[in-house]
Amino acid sequence: MNQTHSEVLPSEVSSSNMNKYEQSVAQFSWDEIERHFTWYETGKVNMAYEAIDRHVAEGRGEKTALLYSDASRDEAISFAQLKEQSDKFGNILRKYGIGKGERVFIFMPRSPELYVSLLGILKVGAVVGPLFEAFMETAVKDRLEDSGAVALVTTPALLSRVKRDELPELKHIFVVGENTPEDEGIIDFFSAMEGASSDLEIEWLDREDGLIMHYTSGSTGRPKGVYHVQNAMIQHYYTGKVVLDLREDDIYWCTADPGWVTGTSYGIFAPWLNGATNVIRGGRFSPQDWYGTLAKYKVTIWYSAPTAFRMLMGAGSDLISQYDLSNLRHVLSVGEPLNPEVVRWGYKAYKQRIHDTWWMTETGAQLICNYPSMAIKPGSMGRPLPGITAAILDDQGREVAPYTMGNLAIKTTWPSMMRQVWNNPAKYEEYFRIPGWYVSGDSAYMDEEGYFWFQGRIDDVINSSGERIGPFEVESKLVEHPAVAEAGVIGKPDVTRGEIIKAFISLREGYEPTQELKDEIYRFVKEGLSAHAAPREIEFKDKLPKTRSGKIMRRVLKAWELDLPTGDLSTIED
Numbered sequence: 001m002n003q004t005h006s007e008v009l010p011s012e013v014s015s016s017n018m019n020k021y022e023q024s025v026a027q028f029s030w031d032e033i034e035r036h037f038t039w040y041e042t043g044k045v046n047m048a049y050e051a052i053d054r055h056v057a058e059g060r061g062e063k064t065a066l067l068y069s070d071a072s073r074d075e076a077i078s079f080a081q082l083k084e085q086s087d088k089f090g091n092i093l094r095k096y097g098i099g100k101g102e103r104v105f106i107f108m109p110r111s112p113e114l115y116v117s118l119l120g121i122l123k124v125g126a127v128v129g130p131l132f133e134a135f136m137e138t139a140v141k142d143r144l145e146d147s148g149a150v151a152l153v154t155t156p157a158l159l160s161r162v163k164r165d166e167l168p169e170l171k172h173i174f175v176v177g178e179n180t181p182e183d184e185g186i187i188d189f190f191s192a193m194e195g196a197s198s199d200l201e202i203e204w205l206d207r208e209d210g211l212i213m214h215y216t217s218g219s220t221g222r223p224k225g226v227y228h229v230q231n232a233m234i235q236h237y238y239t240g241k242v243v244l245d246l247r248e249d250d251i252y253w254c255t256a257d258p259g260w261v262t263g264t265s266y267g268i269f270a271p272w273l274n275g276a277t278n279v280i281r282g283g284r285f286s287p288q289d290w291y292g293t294l295a296k297y298k299v300t301i302w303y304s305a306p307t308a309f310r311m312l313m314g315a316g317s318d319l320i321s322q323y324d325l326s327n328l329r330h331v332l333s334v335g336e337p338l339n340p341e342v343v344r345w346g347y348k349a350y351k352q353r354i355h356d357t358w359w360m361t362e363t364g365a366q367l368i369c370n371y372p373s374m375a376i377k378p379g380s381m382g383r384p385l386p387g388i389t390a391a392i393l394d395d396q397g398r399e400v401a402p403y404t405m406g407n408l409a410i411k412t413t414w415p416s417m418m419r420q421v422w423n424n425p426a427k428y429e430e431y432f433r434i435p436g437w438y439v440s441g442d443s444a445y446m447d448e449e450g451y452f453w454f455q456g457r458i459d460d461v462i463n464s465s466g467e468r469i470g471p472f473e474v475e476s477k478l479v480e481h482p483a484v485a486e487a488g489v490i491g492k493p494d495v496t497r498g499e500i501i502k503a504f505i506s507l508r509e510g511y512e513p514t515q516e517l518k519d520e521i522y523r524f525v526k527e528g529l530s531a532h533a534a535p536r537e538i539e540f541k542d543k544l545p546k547t548r549s550g551k552i553m554r555r556v557l558k559a560w561e562l563d564l565p566t567g568d569l570s571t572i573e574d
């Protein structure tokens with residue numbers, strides 16, 4: 001392996017919440033964390049109560065829960081106001097007979113009403129399903145149909161993408177906005193809210209009752225409905241405390257949309273279970289708006305993704321000096337491997353160590369992380385949290401030696417683990433093909449100090465002249481080249497070598513796509529990494545295909561290259 005294992009950004013935080021747990025990894029028990037929740041006394045629970053109402057009941061109602069802004073709105077909403085609004089929406093849902101266990105979906109851009117609706121849905125014990133606003137007709141229909149959703153919250157603009165005549169189970173559509181069409185089954189959100197009572201008896205649930213469904217795409221087949229239960233809150237709360245390092249006065253900003261699991265587990269549940277003030281920004285990415293948001297709200301903890309950090313890196317360091325980012329004390333990343341170059345840049349540009357975290361829709365919450373009290377090795381996603389056992393296994397389920405690439409697997413089970421793939425028990429079982437382990441589908445290796453190093457999705461690993469090459473390593477080297485903004489690497493079949501490396505590259509401003517540049521980039525990887533990892537073919541692209549959560553879609557690159565079907569594209573960015 002050519003990744004640098006000796007480079008270390010030392011731990012700076014000696015007073016983090018994690019210390020207590022780290023020191024007691026041996027005695028770690030989830031029970032201790034569970035004691036935070038009232039089910040210890042009552043046996044019953046509800047996420048919306050624990051995230052919002054509890055803070056009002058304990059005298060923190062006036063505290064700001066949500067700081068929302070987009071191009072046209074700028075609002076501060078307290079825990080008490082969120083409680084009142086979501087109680088009202090809960091009452092509206094009840095009036096239409098919607099309750100425990102039923103699926104209610106949300107299909108709209110970020111706005112305070114999205115968060116109010118989501119909490120209201122949880123309060124009546126329904127299971128919420130958030131969808132990306134960018135979904136088109138078929139993607140929306142597939143998900144509503146598969147889940148058997150009985151109701152949907154959406155906006156007038158998106159309503160035309162909902163094929164109501166093909167969705168017999170979908171009885172009620174709540175429309176948030178002006179000029180709601182008058183039609184059977186359509187309810188105007190704002191007028192309903194005006195008339196609604198804010199006196200609501202919450203639906204008390206068991207720990208194993210439903211919470212949320214996120215649809216996630218595999219490379220083949222239909223998207224999978226990953227189903228989570230109330231019990232996940234134990235881990236949302238715990239990781240919020242020890243990985244996000246949330247404390248009493250933090251202003252926290254998670255940049256993810258609730259259509260992605262990061263936007264719910266860490267954009268809603270973790271911060272509010274910990275009583276933090278949560279910043280939500282609507283609208284699209286722009287470096288100016290993002291730095292503006294950090295400065296305006298004096299954000300202290302910032303959770304984002306590699307694709308965003310790479311774009312900010314591309315926007316340059318000069319821009320940063322125009323904003324006061326001095327309140328930032330903790331920065332985290334998720335979704336894709338975090339290139340070492342980005343970590344080095346963040347350390348210089350923000351004077352912050354960017355903490356990579358690894359987890360999946362299926363795992364519900366973080367599992368392998370760089371937490372504040374540990375030294376960071378740039379390029380590594382960190383170590384398993386206390387309470388989590390991770391390993392690299394071969395296909396027979398045997399643990400492999402350090403530095404050997406294999407299946408990243410997690411010993412079952414943990415509180416936020418998915419409980420089913422909706423309507424598809426066979427898919428669910430596939431994750432457990434090695435007894436006692438959850439097999440992630442990622443390929444990685446571990447070093448002697450127990451740090452995990454991501455290599456790629458198993459399907460993406462390249463075999464060139466008998467060498468196994470993780471695409472991430474090559475991509476990380478590529479983005480170190482000054483001309484390269486982003487890179488996606490695939491294996492391309494080759495008669496002599498089995499596969500060769502092909503790189504798709506988008507260039508930074510001011511660089512021309514020439515043959516000389518290709519040659520130079522090839523040499524750059526050959527000399528900096530190794531000959532077998534150097535891309536023998538390079539293709540320049542204006543943009544790389546990415547998911548809504550910013551993942552480079554290597555299977556799409558591969559499909560283009562080999563003229564194969566691209567599979568499910570519903571989550572691709574436009």
Ligand code: 6R9
Nearest residue numbers: 334335336337357358359360361381442454
């Ligand atoms: C939370 C989330 C899961 C897949 C996962 C892996 C990739 C996520 C990563 C990472 C390298 C990290 N991934 N975090 N790869 N380093 N820190 O992203 O969920 O959208 O379901 O994706 O994302 O391949 O298997 P999800």
